[in-house]
Amino acid sequence: MSKFLSVEPVAILVMLSMGVIVLLILRPTLIHSPGGRALAVIALFALPVASVRAGFNLHYESTKTTSFCLSCHVMEPYGESLMVADESSLPAAHFQNGRIDRKVACFTCHTQYTLFGDLNAKLNGLTHLWVYYTGQTPERIELYSPYQNRECLYCHAGARRFEEIHVADMPELVSNGIKCMDCHTTAHDVAGASAAEKWKPSIQELLEVRP
Amino acid sequence: MSAGAATRTKAETRFYWSLRLTLAGLVVELGSLFGLQHPLGFMAFAAFGCTLVALGVVLFFISLFAIPPAAEAPTETE
Numbered sequence: 578m579s580k581f582l583s584v585e586p587v588a589i590l591v592m593l594s595m596g597v598i599v600l601l602i603l604r605p606t607l608i609h610s611p612g613g614r615a616l617a618v619i620a621l622f623a624l625p626v627a628s629v630r631a632g633f634n635l636h637y638e639s640t641k642t643t644s645f646c647l648s649c650h651v652m653e654p655y656g657e658s659l660m661v662a663d664e665s666s667l668p669a670a671h672f673q674n675g676r677i678d679r680k681v682a683c684f685t686c687h688t689q690y691t692l693f694g695d696l697n698a699k700l701n702g703l704t705h706l707w708v709y710y711t712g713q714t715p716e717r718i719e720l721y722s723p724y725q726n727r728e729c730l731y732c733h734a735g736a737r738r739f740e741e742i743h744v745a746d747m748p749e750l751v752s753n754g755i756k757c758m759d760c761h762t763t764a765h766d767v768a769g770a771s772a773a774e775k776w777k778p779s780i781q782e783l784l785e786v787r788p
Numbered sequence: 789m790s791a792g793a794a795t796r797t798k799a800e801t802r803f804y805w806s807l808r809l810t811l812a813g814l815v816v817e818l819g820s821l822f823g824l825q826h827p828l829g830f831m832a833f834a835a836f837g838c839t840l841v842a843l844g845v846v847l848f849f850i851s852l853f854a855i856p857p858a859a860e861a862p863t864e865t866e
Contacts, residue, residue: 584821584824587821588818588821591814591817591818591821592818594810594814595811595814595815595818598807598810598814599811601807602804602808605800605804608803620807620810621806621807621810621844621845621848622845622848622849625810625813625814625841625844625845626845628817628841629813629817629837629838629841629842632817632821632837633838636820636824636829636830636833636834639824639825639830640827640830642825644825645825645826645827648825648826648827706827706831709827
């Protein structure tokens with residue numbers, strides 16, 4: 578993940594693009610030569626397109642990070658619920674025990690593992706931005722649709738311990754006949770998260786310092 | 789106003805505008821990289837940075853292909 582979030586190469590590419598454009602602004606006569614026209618194509622097509630593409634990738638990947646999700650105030654209780662000292666809490670158990678990549682914890686469980694799942698998640702994210710900045714955030718935040726076993730099975734299916742325990746239920750789990758959440762009931766306990774006992778390290782430490 | 793600006797063709801005027809628009813878009817993109825972990829950084833990049841760069845690139849291609857150089861006459865001063 579981190580290899581996608583290296584800002585420096587993108588910043589250098591953008592500054593290089595800007596440098597060539599500034600050169601053409603300061604020395605406009607350059608474009609009258611064949612080499613100058615080639616430079617114009619590089620300055621006004623190749624480099625800007627490459628810069629925007631690289632910038633888009635960087636921004637796109639950064640929108641998957643836990644820090645990005647928790648940068649909205651309404652998500653703070655959900656961030657706190659990742660740190661509660663309660664083994665029965667699914668998000669806390671996954672986050673604290675490193676069962677998911679902490680840097681992309683929210684996205685890992687809340688994307689849909691389908692062809693357009695990531696795209697849908699991002700389009701929903703744009704809706705969230707609109708709702709947040711126009712002050713229409715609902716009192717109670719709910720999922721768009723009931724949580725699908727598919728999202729759990731994306732990681733758990735095939736894991737030895739999981740299959741040994743759930744072998745009898747696998748057909749029904751795969752078909753959503755029974756829901757994972759029917760038994761593992763504690764998702765984000767946002768109401769009790771702030772008062773609950775927490776794991777000692779701060780969430781910032783976990784996201785920024787520890788691997 | 790410079791003497792050069794007085795004799796610019798339409799294509800050249802478009803070319804210089806494309807330079808400015810693209811530069812502005814890249815400045816926005818560079819700024820948005822500092823707000824990478826914030827939704828507004830992404831919005832600034834998507835809504836302004838990408839749009840300005842796209843306009844700049846489109847204007848550049850228009851300046852290249854829209855008007856045959858031989859048919860052009862100098863435009864009014866800026």
